[in-house]
Amino acid sequence: MPHNAKSTASVGLNVAVLVSIGRHPLTARTRRADQDARAVEMALTLEGASVSLLHAGQQEHEHEEAIRGYLGMGIDTVSLIQQQSQADVVPALANALRTGAPQLVLTGTRAETGEASGVLPYLLAEALGWPIITGLAAVEKVEQGMATVLQALPRGKRRRLRIRLPAIATVDSSAPAARQSAFGPAKRGAFEHLDATSEIDEALAAWQVQPARKRPKRLKIVKSSSARDRFKAAAAKADGGSGQTLSDVTPEQGAEAIFKLLKEEGVLR
Amino acid sequence: MLDTLLPILLFSALALAAIGAVRRVRLWRQGRPSSVPVIKGLMQVPRRYLVDLHHVVERDKYISHTHVATAGGFVLAALLAIVVHGFGLNSTILAWVLLAATISMFIGSLLVAKRRSPPPSRLSKGPWMRLPKSLMAFSIGMFVVTLPTAGILPEGILQSGVGWIAAFVLAAIIVWGLGEMFFGMTWGGPMKHAFAGALHLAFHRRPERFSDGTGGEHRSTGLKALALDDDSAKLGVEKPADFTWNQLLGFDACVQCGRCEAMCPAFAAGQPLNPKKLIQDMVVGMAGGSDAHYYGSPYPGKPVGEHAGTPHGPIVNRAGGALVDAETLWSCTTCRACVEECPMMIEHVDAIVDMRRFLTLEHGNTPNKGAEVLDNLIATDNPGGFDPDSRLHWAADLNLPLMADKREADVLLWLGDGVFDMRNQRTLRAFISVLRAANVDFAVLGTEERDSGDVARRLGDEATFQSLAKRNIRTLSHYRFSRIVTCDPHSFHVLKNEYGELGTPEAPADYHVQHHSTYINELVVAGKLTFKAWKGGSVTYHDPCYLGRYNGEYEAPRDVLRALGIEVKEMVRSGYRSRCCGGGGGAPITDIPGKQRIPDMRMEDVRETGADLVAVGCPQCTAMLEGVVEPRADIKDIAELVADALIIKMPDEKATQSKAAPTVSRTAEEVMP
Ligand code: SF4
Ligand code: SF4
Numbered sequence: 001m002p003h004n005a006k007s008t009a010s011v012g013l014n015v016a017v018l019v020s021i022g023r024h025p026l027t028a029r030t031r032r033a034d035q036d037a038r039a040v041e042m043a044l045t046l047e048g049a050s051v052s053l054l055h056a057g058q059q060e061h062e063h064e065e066a067i068r069g070y071l072g073m074g075i076d077t078v079s080l081i082q083q084q085s086q087a088d089v090v091p092a093l094a095n096a097l098r099t100g101a102p103q104l105v106l107t108g109t110r111a112e113t114g115e116a117s118g119v120l121p122y123l124l125a126e127a128l129g130w131p132i133i134t135g136l137a138a139v140e141k142v143e144q145g146m147a148t149v150l151q152a153l154p155r156g157k158r159r160r161l162r163i164r165l166p167a168i169a170t171v172d173s174s175a176p177a178a179r180q181s182a183f184g185p186a187k188r189g190a191f192e193h194l195d196a197t198s199e200i201d202e203a204l205a206a207w208q209v210q211p212a213r214k215r216p217k218r219l220k221i222v223k224s225s226s227a228r229d230r231f232k233a234a235a236a237k238a239d240g241g242s243g244q245t246l247s248d249v250t251p252e253q254g255a256e257a258i259f260k261l262l263k264e265e266g267v268l269r
Numbered sequence: 270m271l272d273t274l275l276p277i278l279l280f281s282a283l284a285l286a287a288i289g290a291v292r293r294v295r296l297w298r299q300g301r302p303s304s305v306p307v308i309k310g311l312m313q314v315p316r317r318y319l320v321d322l323h324h325v326v327e328r329d330k331y332i333s334h335t336h337v338a339t340a341g342g343f344v345l346a347a348l349l350a351i352v353v354h355g356f357g358l359n360s361t362i363l364a365w366v367l368l369a370a371t372i373s374m375f376i377g378s379l380l381v382a383k384r385r386s387p388p389p390s391r392l393s394k395g396p397w398m399r400l401p402k403s404l405m406a407f408s409i410g411m412f413v414v415t416l417p418t419a420g421i422l423p424e425g426i427l428q429s430g431v432g433w434i435a436a437f438v439l440a441a442i443i444v445w446g447l448g449e450m451f452f453g454m455t456w457g458g459p460m461k462h463a464f465a466g467a468l469h470l471a472f473h474r475r476p477e478r479f480s481d482g483t484g485g486e487h488r489s490t491g492l493k494a495l496a497l498d499d500d501s502a503k504l505g506v507e508k509p510a511d512f513t514w515n516q517l518l519g520f521d522a523c524v525q526c527g528r529c530e531a532m533c534p535a536f537a538a539g540q541p542l543n544p545k546k547l548i549q550d551m552v553v554g555m556a557g558g559s560d561a562h563y564y565g566s567p568y569p570g571k572p573v574g575e576h577a578g579t580p581h582g583p584i585v586n587r588a589g590g591a592l593v594d595a596e597t598l599w600s601c602t603t604c605r606a607c608v609e610e611c612p613m614m615i616e617h618v619d620a621i622v623d624m625r626r627f628l629t630l631e632h633g634n635t636p637n638k639g640a641e642v643l644d645n646l647i648a649t650d651n652p653g654g655f656d657p658d659s660r661l662h663w664a665a666d667l668n669l670p671l672m673a674d675k676r677e678a679d680v681l682l683w684l685g686d687g688v689f690d691m692r693n694q695r696t697l698r699a700f701i702s703v704l705r706a707a708n709v710d711f712a713v714l715g716t717e718e719r720d721s722g723d724v725a726r727r728l729g730d731e732a733t734f735q736s737l738a739k740r741n742i743r744t745l746s747h748y749r750f751s752r753i754v755t756c757d758p759h760s761f762h763v764l765k766n767e768y769g770e771l772g773t774p775e776a777p778a779d780y781h782v783q784h785h786s787t788y789i790n791e792l793v794v795a796g797k798l799t800f801k802a803w804k805g806g807s808v809t810y811h812d813p814c815y816l817g818r819y820n821g822e823y824e825a826p827r828d829v830l831r832a833l834g835i836e837v838k839e840m841v842r843s844g845y846r847s848r849c850c851g852g853g854g855g856a857p858i859t860d861i862p863g864k865q866r867i868p869d870m871r872m873e874d875v876r877e878t879g880a881d882l883v884a885v886g887c888p889q890c891t892a893m894l895e896g897v898v899e900p901r902a903d904i905k906d907i908a909e910l911v912a913d914a915l916i917i918k919m920p921d922e923k924a925t926q927s928k929a930a931p932t933v934s935r936t937a938e939e940v941m942p
Contacts, residue, residue, distance in 0.1 A: 024648040024649070026648070026649055026654070026655075026656045026657075027648055027649050027650075027656075027657060029647075029648050031647070031648060072633060073633070074633070179633060179640075180629075180633035180634065180635060180639075180640035180643070180644075181633060182629065182630055182631055182632060182633030182634075183497075183504065183629075183630045183631075183730070183732040183733075184503070184504045184630045184631040185631065185633070187497075187500060188500060188501075
């Protein structure tokens with residue numbers, strides 16, 4: 001795979017990438033997580049940036065093999081914050097980030113194992129008091145503590161944003177695909193073990209975890225005679241009908257609107 | 270004058286040659302170590318030359334005669350010249366023999382000159398064009414200078430009057446001849462092939478390739494395993510000096526005859542690969558310099574003179590512009606046509622895979638779908654990324670006996686990754702109906718089977734290959750069977766020739782493996798199958814590289830076709846010269862563009878025979894050839910042809926099982942409305 005185009009003007013930028021253990025959807029074998037790998041790819045294409053990898057979890061052979069998948073992308077070391085299996089990794093990660101003081105933290109939108117709620121970046125942002133941006137598609141430039149980035153929106157749209165650093169950014173599958181992981185560097189890459197106290201996640205311990213069931217998909221029946229119509233139907237925006245765009249509102253008004261919607265949909269009771 | 274000059278010339282040429290030889294040997298020794306039996310190897314040279322090498326050379330009768338006359342004449346003439354003129358042994362008999370030798374050499378050089386006027390495109394020009402003249406210079410010079418010794422001319426004729434001038438001219442001619450033949454041999458002239466070639470025969474990295482007089486097969490085609498457990502070692506070949514020294518020696522032996530080029534399907538398709546140039550580039554890299562002094566056909570689409578390298582510099586740069594470009598290495602289908610054809614017994618495929626190993630294992634730079642296929646192999650044990658638990662879904666109605674249930678069977682049927690391909694499923698069904706018709710006791714591994722690792726290995730991913738192979742070996746060690754039969758020549762080759770090295774004392778991996786055509790042939794010979802008469806049109810047969818050249822099985826498929834009543838209309842390129850379908854070595858995955866597609870060229874070969882149908886024996890060949898646009902000959906696997914012709918007589922209650930046999934051969938044509 002050709003390497004993705006280099007972004008310029010990020011010399012001296014300190015980037016930390018949070019990586020997790022992935023899980024293949026068919027065989028459940030551990031691997032590098034797809035979105036996290038894209039985050040690493042994004043970091044590696046920032047020219048001149050120094051990239052460090054951070055993983056909080058258990059030191060296990062199988063996990064180590066999966067983490068080596070990131071090392072194979074051409075990274076020398078990954079820092080491993082040791083945590084017990086029932087631990088909430090947010091405090092440990094927040095501590096490590098506070099000490100490491102990177103300007104930019106990249107990570108996947110959600111993990112492939114564990115809770116995989118996708119909330120971790122938000123919790124970290126909250127703990128650190130840093131802004132967060134989702135769906136990062138490219139970092140265009142970094143100057144004077146501000147980054148100009150592209151955010152991916154549905155259907156290939158992009159939005160240019162300027163954010164104050166340090167910040168946390170998550171990437172999803174709209175970010176460029178990760179480069180191949182090579183066996184040699186993966187095998188030779190080193191682990192730097194960091195000790196940290198594990199804060200046991202009481203709530204999680206009380207949960208009962210079971211494999212998700214496939215939910216039936218609602219079929220969209222398109223009655224149309226011509227291929228053109230069918231194509232249009234397939235490519236058309238999924239319209240919920242009752243959508244509403246709010247602009248120039250205060251955060252409170254926005255939150256109010258979301259709260260209302262969640263109630264309507266029965267998510268909150 | 271000549272009496273004193275000649276020994277001086279001879280011995281100084283020899284001395285210079287010796288110095289050159291030392292320098293050349295030091296170039297080779299830059300390579301990684303590789304232990305060889307030195308004395309034994311050197312002793313073997315005459316036999317390896319006269320028997321094995323000559324066997325290859327003889328495929329071209331013209332050049333074989335030429336070479337015997339020239340090389341034989343030269344070796345004899347050179348030895349005698351040293352004795353007669355160097356040491357001044359005044360023997361008339363020896364002088365006569367020397368005359369005869371120079372005449373033979375002269376005739377040879379005439380033939381060389383004729384072959385080169387004008388030179389076919391596969392031959393190199395440049396210094397090679399002067400070679401016939403140099404040969405003539407040596408032979409004529411030695412001839413004339415020996416005439417007095419033989420008593421044909423009076424002694425001293427060259428020392429008076431006109432004789433002085435003649436002597437002067439003669440001396441100049443001899444200097445030219447000696448320069449090319451002795452000095453050039455070790456200083457990089459065209460005659461280098463004789464020096465390096467002889468040593469290459471002695472220290473070849475695959476001594477198993479040479480016959481030893483006891484008969485039997487002498488084939489060595491399996492790739493050699495790469496040690497993966499050494500954490501500090503670089504994997505694969507990055508720089509010319511990363512080859513083993515005897516590989517470097519082998520490259521240096523190339524005579525630029527271009528036979529490999531003429532056979533290479535990638536070259537013919539206009540992909541940027543020419544095996545001859547590749548070997549020359551390795552020589553350039555080994556000695557350091559640029560390819561500007563290469564006078565043969567370039568890599569298609571890549572002008573000569575833009576690439577350079579050093580022994581300790583990278584062969585491939587990410588950005589290109591080093592010794593070779595990555596796409597050159599990824600164009601190869603590993604069809605081995607070049608190796609089969611090379612009179613110097615050079616191992617192109619080993620070298621290419623060595624360099625691919627570095628690109629994949631160290632650079633992580635497998636092009637196009639390569640990375641995806643390798644990731645799939647790692648995560649799902651098959652290149653398509655299918656759910657491994659769905660391996661037997663296609664056979665839900667066949668009730669295949671599983672090894673896990675039976676534990677033991679005569680035949681272990683290795684299905685291969687074709688199970689995920691609808692076209693190949695037809696072949697597998699056909700073969701299973703044949704097995705059932707012959708009442709064979711067989712079983713399959715089912716979901717316990719994994720990809721054999723063939724593609725991973727050819728793509729340079731030795732780690733994934735070894736992981737797959739070791740797990741397969743472990744699985745196989747749980748069961749008892751007398752042979753493995755498979756419809757896939759790639760799995761066949763890997764199981765037969767490449768797993769052995771990875772076996773352990775607890776789970777040895779030396780299996781008796783057969784291709785389905787070989788096995789069907791055995792069943793036919795044993796009278797277990799009866800066939801209807803063949804009513805179809807004319808048929809040709811395409812030899813899969815991994816069955817033919819890799820494993821020497823040319824006859825069994827043809828025997829089976831004959832048993833069906835089919836007379837095979839052979840293509841011009843068949844048997845050991847069969848042209849690849851383009852499907853091997855991961856080439857469809859790396860998909861390097863050329864001017865045309867290899868399968869199209871192969872179907873053109875088929876069309877030339879006028880055959881209505883081409884019989885194949887490999888899922889890759891089937892897929893590649895069927896991908897060629899119509900109108901073209903039909904493509905059928907041997908198993909399908911056999912199944913179509915089966916007469917099933919099964920009186921007992923098992924008859925119900927035979928339902929799976931597709932006995933109806935479709936004769937109706939599809940009619941377009
Ligand atoms: S590699 Fe072999 S076949 Fe090819 S040009 Fe050299 S000697 Fe001839
Ligand atoms: S193996 Fe086949 S494709 Fe590769 S260089 Fe040799 S002839 Fe060409």
